[in-house]
Amino acid sequence: MRRAIAIFFVLAACGGANGAGDDDDSDAMPTPDAPGACETGILPFPLSPVAGAGNSVRLQAEVRNAPGVQTFQWNLMNGATPYPFEIGSLDGDVITFAIPTQITLDAFMRVSVPGGLFCPEAHQQIVVRVPNAMQEDFRIRVVAPAGTNRPPIDEHVLVTSGLESPLDDVQLDGGIDFHGTVTNGASPIPAYLKFMPDTGKEAVVEAFADSAGAFDALLRNEPHDVLVIPVSSTLAPRIVRWMPGQTQLAVDAGTAISGTVRDGANAAIAGAKVQLTVNGVLSTLDTTDAAGAFTVRAVPIAGATVVIDVVPPPSTGLPRLLASSTFNLAQQPIAVKLNTVTIRDLAGSVVRRAGVAVPNAQVSIVGAVTGVGTVTTAAGSPVTSDGEVRVTVTANASGVLPALKVPAKALQQVVEVTAGEFSTAAIDLTAGVPASINAPAMGTVATVIRDPSNTPIAGAVLDAIPLGALALANAPVIHVVSGAGGTISTSFAVGGQYDVRFSDPGHRGGRRKVPGVSTIASLDGTTHSLEPRTLVKALVKGAAPIANASVQLLCGSCTGLERSRPIAEGLTGIDGKFSLAVPEP
Amino acid sequence: MRKLAILGLSAALAGCFYVDPINQRPGLEIRPRERPGDGFIHRGDKDVILDAIANDPDGQLVTFEWLVYACDNGLDFATCDPDPLSTSIEPSAEFDVPPFRVSGTPTMQLLAILNGRDDFGAAAKPPQQLVIPVRDALPDVRIDDQKPYDGVSGTPVQLFADYGDADDTAENVTIVWEVFPPAGGTFTLTELTNVPQPDDLSRRQVGQELVPTGLGEWQIRVTATDSVGESSITEHLLLVIGDEPPCLEELAPVVPPSGSTLPVSDPVLFQVLVVRDALDRFPTIVGDPFLLPAKFAWSMKVNTGAREALGTSGNSVAFDPANFALGDRVELRIDVSDRVARATCPDGDAECSLTGGGCFQRKTWILEVR
Numbered sequence: 030m031r032r033a034i035a036i037f038f039v040l041a042a043c044g045g046a047n048g049a050g051d052d053d054d055s056d057a058m059p060t061p062d063a064p065g066a067c068e069t070g071i072l073p074f075p076l077s078p079v080a081g082a083g084n085s086v087r088l089q090a091e092v093r094n095a096p097g098v099q100t101f102q103w104n105l106m107n108g109a110t111p112y113p114f115e116i117g118s119l120d121g122d123v124i125t126f127a128i129p130t131q132i133t134l135d136a137f138m139r140v141s142v143p144g145g146l147f148c149p150e151a152h153q154q155i156v157v158r159v160p161n162a163m164q165e166d167f168r169i170r171v172v173a174p175a176g177t178n179r180p181p182i183d184e185h186v187l188v189t190s191g192l193e194s195p196l197d198d199v200q201l202d203g204g205i206d207f208h209g210t211v212t213n214g215a216s217p218i219p220a221y222l223k224f225m226p227d228t229g230k231e232a233v234v235e236a237f238a239d240s241a242g243a244f245d246a247l248l249r250n251e252p253h254d255v256l257v258i259p260v261s262s263t264l265a266p267r268i269v270r271w272m273p274g275q276t277q278l279a280v281d282a283g284t285a286i287s288g289t290v291r292d293g294a295n296a297a298i299a300g301a302k303v304q305l306t307v308n309g310v311l312s313t314l315d316t317t318d319a320a321g322a323f324t325v326r327a328v329p330i331a332g333a334t335v336v337i338d339v340v341p342p343p344s345t346g347l348p349r350l351l352a353s354s355t356f357n358l359a360q361q362p363i364a365v366k367l368n369t370v371t372i373r374d375l376a377g378s379v380v381r382r383a384g385v386a387v388p389n390a391q392v393s394i395v396g397a398v399t400g401v402g403t404v405t406t407a408a409g410s411p412v413t414s415d416g417e418v419r420v421t422v423t424a425n426a427s428g429v430l431p432a433l434k435v436p437a438k439a440l441q442q443v444v445e446v447t448a449g450e451f452s453t454a455a456i457d458l459t460a461g462v463p464a465s466i467n468a469p470a471m472g473t474v475a476t477v478i479r480d481p482s483n484t485p486i487a488g489a490v491l492d493a494i495p496l497g498a499l500a501l502a503n504a505p506v507i508h509v510v511s512g513a514g515g516t517i518s519t520s521f522a523v524g525g526q527y528d529v530r531f532s533d534p535g536h537r538g539g540r541r542k543v544p545g546v547s548t549i550a551s552l553d554g555t556t557h558s559l560e561p562r563t564l565v566k567a568l569v570k571g572a573a574p575i576a577n578a579s580v581q582l583l584c585g586s587c588t589g590l591e592r593s594r595p596i597a598e599g600l601t602g603i604d605g606k607f608s609l610a611v612p613e614p
Numbered sequence: 615m616r617k618l619a620i621l622g623l624s625a626a627l628a629g630c631f632y633v634d635p636i637n638q639r640p641g642l643e644i645r646p647r648e649r650p651g652d653g654f655i656h657r658g659d660k661d662v663i664l665d666a667i668a669n670d671p672d673g674q675l676v677t678f679e680w681l682v683y684a685c686d687n688g689l690d691f692a693t694c695d696p697d698p699l700s701t702s703i704e705p706s707a708e709f710d711v712p713p714f715r716v717s718g719t720p721t722m723q724l725l726a727i728l729n730g731r732d733d734f735g736a737a738a739k740p741p742q743q744l745v746i747p748v749r750d751a752l753p754d755v756r757i758d759d760q761k762p763y764d765g766v767s768g769t770p771v772q773l774f775a776d777y778g779d780a781d782d783t784a785e786n787v788t789i790v791w792e793v794f795p796p797a798g799g800t801f802t803l804t805e806l807t808n809v810p811q812p813d814d815l816s817r818r819q820v821g822q823e824l825v826p827t828g829l830g831e832w833q834i835r836v837t838a839t840d841s842v843g844e845s846s847i848t849e850h851l852l853l854v855i856g857d858e859p860p861c862l863e864e865l866a867p868v869v870p871p872s873g874s875t876l877p878v879s880d881p882v883l884f885q886v887l888v889v890r891d892a893l894d895r896f897p898t899i900v901g902d903p904f905l906l907p908a909k910f911a912w913s914m915k916v917n918t919g920a921r922e923a924l925g926t927s928g929n930s931v932a933f934d935p936a937n938f939a940l941g942d943r944v945e946l947r948i949d950v951s952d953r954v955a956r957a958t959c960p961d962g963d964a965e966c967s968l969t970g971g972g973c974f975q976r977k978t979w980i981l982e983v984r
Contacts, residue, residue, distance in 0.1 A: 093854055149813050172887060211906035221870075221877055235867055237874040258877050260984075271822055304984060311984050315940050340940050349936075381805020392923075419937055488900040492928065503937040505912070508928030534907070537902030579864055579887040588671050593883035599897045600888065 067148035068093040071138055078132045078157045084154060089451040090122040090138050097143035104137040128157045133193050144361045155580030163190040165614035166585035167596070170232070171569055173201050173578045179571050180204040180249045182231035185585055188423045196567035201575060205250050210242040211257060211278045211326055213264060216279055217242025223256040224248055224271065248273075262313040265326040286312065288362040290339055292319045292347070293369025300342035303365075307358070308333040322362075328357040337404050339365050343420060346372035346434025352404040354415035354562060360406035367402040368434035371437035373458040379428045379465045380444060381471050386428030387446055387468055393421040394433065394456065395501035419501055431468070441498035443522075444468040449505065451522035453498045471520035472549035478515040478531050479558040481538045485515030489559070491602055493519070493527040496546060521549045532597070533559050539612030540596050560612035565597075574605020582609050616804035625741055637734045640670040641734070642984040644744040647706075649743050657713040657721050658780020664707045664726055671768035671934040674732040681727040684715045688723035688745030709882025713751055713781035714874050721748050751780035753787045757850035762891035769904050771824045772806060775848075778817035779840045786868065791822050799854075826854045860891035860908045860952045863972035869977045872964070875943070878935045879984040884946060885930040886910060890973075894952030898927055908950050916946040921961065934981040942983040949976045 070091035072432045078086045100120040105112040117123035134155040140148045164187045173179040179201040188194045211218040224234040226249045238244040250273050257280050258266040265283020303323040305312040335356040341347040347367050355560035380390040403415035422433045442456040452468045479487040492509035509519045530541040538559025569575045581595040597609035647663040668676035680702040685694035700709035717953035724746040730738040755777040763769035777782050789909035798855050806821035834850040864887040870876045889908040898907040912924040913933050959966030959976045
């Protein structure tokens with residue numbers, strides 16, 4: 030028995046030497062909490078409040094990812110001035126305030142959360158509108174900076190009267206970087222391309238296909254109409270359809286359209302330039318040969334409006350013909366006949382100012398002419414067409430005009446003595462040619478620009494857009510910036526007519542158009558105040574706010590060049606926001 | 615009986631000699647990783663790392679267990695927080711130093727405890743302990759600048775110092791600004807008011823408006839001192855440049871590439887939408903004392919005729935193809951300039967860049983009248 034006991038203890042002792050470890054308690058690893066980011070916001074009710082006695086706004090605090098009892102701190106500001114409000118709930122997450130008048134307020138909300146969790150301050154702008162506010166249709170055109178890969182947009186917006194008219198965020202979607210080719214069968218074709226997206230035809234993207242027919246364009250991910258104008262005159266310009274994923278744009282020779290250009294005596298007119306447009310799409314351009322024959326290429330469309338443009342060579346003195354009708358281009362040849370008209374040659378006439386010859390002056394003779402000629406398709410009736418005269422020559426160092434042949438009509442003369450210095454007057458060539466052409470100096474126009482509160486402002490702009498003869502002679506816009514005291518001093522062409530607008534790049538007022546036509550006499554010595562303004566505000570964004578995007582507000586219903594003239598323009602700031610002043614609707 | 619006892623003892627002893635060798639305990643050491651700056655650990659310090667150095671005589675792998683406590687006196691565990699601020703089973707312990715203990719008193723020392731076991735479970739005896747003194751937290755400062763005029767010499771630059779102190783209130787921290795210009799540089803420094811404050815309520819922000827005159831690198835230094843006199847120095851480099859030529863950034867319609875022409879059949883408004891420049895921009899900001907609108911000069915050349923100025927200074931010109939003959943080739947050119955007298959572009963160049971880098975002062979549309 031004792032032996033057994035002895036062995037047991039020894040074994041136990043030996044067993045104890047074999048590395049059985051002590052038991053140590055180990056603390057469990059704490060699992061750290063995984064907090065989410067606290068998010069805050071402010072919800073206004075109603076969303077578009079209207080001013081009025083008894084009207085009010087309710088603001089509701091929004092807090093996410095912040096457990097526990099929260100306390101709220103509100104600030105409501107009218108500029109730098111606190112605006113009164115009342116707490117509208119037991120825990121302070123709601124405030125209310127009265128809105129008897131039109132106003133723009135900034136609401137700020139801070140929330141304190143147990144445990145010290147950080148929550149950002151929330152901000153919401155509240156725009157209180159006048160009752161029965163007027164609205165006006167504008168267009169907004171936004172062009173993102175290069176490298177942002179966002180095609181432009183051009184879309185209609187409604188601006189509401191009042192101090193401010195916030196718009197919905199302007200979203201610029203990412204574009205498709207399109208690499209394609211223009212081909213005629215298997216042959217690559219250099220061409221000009223104008224892509225017009227279905228959802229906004231005026232947000233065009235232009236591109237040029239090189240000699241390999243290859244081009245790049247950043248396009249919206251939607252179907253487009255594409256105007257393709259091949260460089261080659263053997264291929265007809267056309268509108269083609271582009272769908273996302275399509276890599277080729279196909280063109281071909283189109284349809285040959287032939288005809289002749291003759292004068293009133295039925296003599297061929299060689300050297301006349303001829304071009305058609307079919308529903309606004311150009312044909313190729315051709316020059317008549319010795320037989321007065323031409324051939325252009327186009328894509329005819331049954332029932333389309335066709336404009337036939339014929340420019341006789343300057344040596345003939347004949348006016349330009351512009352014929353517009355639903356010509357059936359299948360009925361060829363097309364006969365263009367320019368009516369006989371007496372031609373005057375102003376060669377030798379002298380440009381003078383106060384009796385002194387003016388060297389190197391540029392003289393334009395312009396004007397509309399009725400009954401220029403007729404256009405007749407093979408099986409059609411003659412269509413009488415009107416036209417115009419726009420001819421320009423430069424006098425020599427002695428002020429003497431070279432050959433300048435024009436119809437013996439009552440027209441307009443426009444003289445540019447030096448760059449930007451114009452005069453205009455009527456010139457009646459029915460009886461003969463004047464020996465001299467008078468070019469009086471421009472007349473001074475002094476005016477004052479004020480803001481809507483009638484305070485003179487520096488840095489505002491006068492734009493005088495030439496009308497009538499000046500426009501036909503390609504006279505440029507007079508663009509002048511007001512100085513101290515809002516004063517503007519500029520010069521208008523004697524005899525000239527202008528469409529005058531005052532605007533302010535500083536957005537202190539809305540653009541004012543001077544009603545009617547302005548001349549020196551009607552504008553000199555006047556004072557003009559900018560229109561009451563409405564500030565149009567919005568955020569331009571893609572995946573994030575887009576800084577330095579060009580923003581223009583344009584006329585929504587205008588036509589022609591007026592459609593492209595911005596009413597207001599600017600850039601988005603680093604926060605992607607813009608603020609532009611338009612005349613209050 | 616005696617023989618039996620001796621026999622049993624001998625048997626027992628003979629049996630111990632024939633088992634596996636005795637496993638030995640690992641040795642441990644705690645080694646703090648070197649800290650930047652003054653090398654000490656401060657309240658509020660981030661990413662403090664302690665490395666475990668293990669030595670097992672038997673060559674076995676050693677597993678670790680770390681416990682780190684914030685204390686008043688690391689030698690008296692009763693003055694430490696009841697719960698560790700960090701635990702780990704990694705070879706290194708990494709943690710942030712809390713400025714204050716749970717009691718609210720400043721953290722004066724850290725107590726780091728390291729246990730280790732080998733593969734057979736033999737524990738290092740005794741566990742390693744290291745008491746680490748903790749110094750007052752240094753103010754931490756972040757310097758930022760805003761250059762509304764791209765840092766052009768003679769224009770203001772806003773400097774901002776965003777600062778805090780882990781164991782002190784930001785209000786108790788004083789800020790001293792120093793500016794070190796390049797050779798010959800002069801400047802004015804004016805305190806900014808109404809400086810926006812950080813969202814983090816424990817921090818504050820102050821600002822200065824610097825108007826530097828002189829090109830090159832400017833060194834901005836901020837010394838922040840807390841209520842117990844602990845200071846930190848933060849430096850910031852500012853590059854001041856000369857006024858560069860303006861750049862035609864965005865035009866409409868698109869300018870055709872070399873060799874191509876833009877067919878024009880309807881009246882078109884040719885526009886400069888954006889001119890990029892520090893001081894002479896378009897669109898500009900009216901009323902800004904440093905900004906002026908960029909200057910535009912338009913000219914036109916028809917076929918082989920002479921180039922003629924158009925006499926308008928706005929950012930756009932209207933082009934009516936009806937004023938020309940069908941097929942006419944027209945070069946419509948825009949030149950942009952600023953307030954600085956510079957070399958002009960050669961007349962024959964359709965586009966021109968005085969500085970390179972994609973910044974053009976001239977662009978030319980080649981038009982075909984259609």
